[in-house]
Structures are given as C-alpha cells and as structure tokens.
C-alpha cells in the first residue's frame with residue numbers, strides 16, 4: 866500500500882491528521898497535508914481508508930502494492 870496526496874487540492878482541514886497522525890501531518894506554513902509515512906503497515910489500512918473517505922476534497926488516494 867502506498868499513499869498519495871494531492872497538495873494542490875488539499876485545503877488543510879486536518880481531518881486526515883486527526884485520523885492517522887503517524888501517516889499524515891500538516892505543513893507548518895501553509896497547513897496543507899504532508900506525508901510522514903507514505904507506506905504504512907497493513908494494520909493501518911482501515912484508518913487509511915477512513916482518511917480517504919473523509920477528506921473533504923478527495924485529496925488522498927491509495928495505490929495497492931500489488932497493482933490491484
């Protein structure tokens with residue numbers, strides 16, 4: 866699993882950071898998302914999916930490592 870974020874689309878709501886702070890952080894200057902870890906363990910999958918679904922501007926996507 867690899868996480869991708871679109872910083873141009875991000876509005877800095879911080880929802881993903883609240884959901885998974887080990888993976889998502891925010892830029893100190895513009896507040897937009899920054900990935901702290903773009904390849905979290907499979908154990909984080911449910912939280913990653915929640916972050917994808919709750920981002921208000923659909924700026925987060927996930928690439929499956931198997932290409933599926």
Ligand code: SF4
Pocket residue numbers: 870874875876877878879880881882889897898919920921922923924925
């Ligand atoms: S939830 Fe979406 S808009 Fe909010 S900080 Fe994360 S990536 Fe940006």
